[in-house]
Amino acid sequence: MDFKYDDITPLKLNEAQPQLCQILYDDEYKTTMGILLALMAKNELSERALAMTELGISTLASHYSIWCYRFDIIKCLKKDLYDELDWLESIAIDNEKNYQIWNYRQLIIGQIEGFDATREFPILNTMILEDSKNHHVWTYRHWLVEKFNLFENEKELKFIDDLLDDDVYNNSAWSHRFFIKFNNEKVDVDEELNYVEHKIRISPQNESSWNYLMGIYEKFQIPLIKLQPFLNEFVNPDIIDNTDSEDLELIKSSFALELLAKTYNNEKSLIIYDLLIAKYDPIRENYWKYLKSKLTSN
């Protein structure tokens, strides 16, 4: 459908000179944005204005004012909200790092009564498989789970399982898993501990899986001492009394060694921090020294 805008005088973009950070706009951009800003200024909520926002957003998706304007138009004209969601998907795929799209999607869904949240899985899964750590998409997914109570949704759980099977280093997936599992009172903590321990064994030098494990210990106030047998799978504790032993020198995980120091919380911990400084994690020398000083000042 072709709309006429002859009656609209486009607002002039800032082309004052001299001007700091002046952008040399092309004519097409000046016309599109000029008309759009003029329509916005008189708050015209019409079909032609809607068409113009579509053009504006496909030109510059980070132009947040256009999104706000479009939402007002959609509500006023009582447009089909599912059509709007479909259109939004095509914009999302072309603009991975955009803040506005996902907030806008939340606004639209907020207007729909009896929304079936699983309708969102295909687009979300596509976006995440494309960029598995996309912060905006994960934040949206988090909102969806919370709003529609998807904590026990099997597809959701399976999706997270699959992602971690593919890449045990995907911290976004671990973080989402923590959110889903531990906002559910029915969670089986032992099962989760087994799960993460298994993942740690697959690749033991992994910050994400160790953080998850420590997160569980903290949340459920499990005494760290219980971890010792597991930690010994990655570090032979004899290393503390034989710091020069070449046989014991190669460990499987510096995170296990760090936690071992925490479980001891005594002079042995000081030796471990020295080992971390000398052999296993020298970049964090100041941190290990700080932990040593805390331990000795107690």
Next chain:
Amino acid sequence: MEDQIKYLINIIKGNDFHDVKPPNIYNNLKKMLGKPLVANVDYDSETLEKQSEVESMVNGIYQDILDSHRHINNHFEIEKHGEFVNRSLTIPLPGYYKGYDANHSWMLYWLTNANCLLGQQENELEMKDLIVEKIKTLIVDNGKGGISGGANQLGHLASSYAAILTLVLVEEFDLLKSISSNLYQWMMSLKQDDGSFIMHYNGEADTRSMYCALVIGSLLNLLNDDFTHGCLSWVQKCQTYEGGFAGVPGTEAHGGYTFCGVACFFLLNKSLDNLNIDKLIRWSVARQYQLEGGLSGRANKLVDACYGFWIGGVYAMIETFIKAPIFDRDSLKIYLLNCAQDSVKGGFKDKPNTRVDFYHTNYSLLGLSCSEYNFESGDLLAYDFKTNEINDDTNVSPINPVFGLPHGKAEACRKYFNN
């Protein structure tokens, strides 16, 4: 060490500065390139592939420095950076910069701030009129609608934050004063029942928007009980099981959001006893990577020069609290100067294989400052910083890490608004 001593002796003797070689980074590079004694396992994934690409690129750069005996090197191209910043401010930007058309106030802040960090103060005063003139085009209805990212656009908290910092940089306090009560009303219209602030009408609320609101409120002396109601408890909920802060409660810990979250405590003048400090420290120090020396924004993500400030600023704030150094300053400096600096055209970039931009230039310079000074704080957490040079080879000005401004700027603003 020996080179450093010679260098210092030369300075004391008053030798010509240009004949003196800067400190030797040889030993530090050797340390970074040393492999920790942790066994490799047979596992492959997308994360590991991306990480190993960066490692081999950075390893190549550091190895070249060692091999070429240029290792007495950490050269900072101050003139080129100055020219890059000046050029970017004053020469019209090509059409593809229309991608920044909703970010005019950000461009002004990044570049004006970089200018100031490079010590080009005179230059800044010359530009003051142009800066003020442009920001006036972004102020919506005398501040009743906030400050926007471009002329005739909607007011936005982050755009307002960037515009206000720019005015603070050029000390244009009268203009700020004239809009401050309108800005207060506007920000209160963005405040939510749970204590958070939305970015703009119908916009999103997160730790960034709360940080921006508190910075503006603090600088313009607008913080009262209505304004700060619920802020502390909301931001506390954003600390995750990992220890960093997320954008909203329950999502992933992230460098940018962690900076905003931790700075909120300083702006609210609340001690870091109000968060889980041990976990915050542990997560923050894990962001520095052994080989690169640079900082990442999340667990198992790649280093990026901008986190030199987002995480480097968190280190600075933590250090004022625990009163001990917590990260490896020399290694961060080596990453910024040898992997992120464009020594030919000036400016800074994310990684060696990317292009310079305004954003990375500003945050790299701020990060460099975090590596060149140490920080102490007094009773008024956000405004009482003392900064001390660590070595004599500093390249940039000291900063106030809470605001991301050169030291003295936020302090002068506060003084103006408290009188």
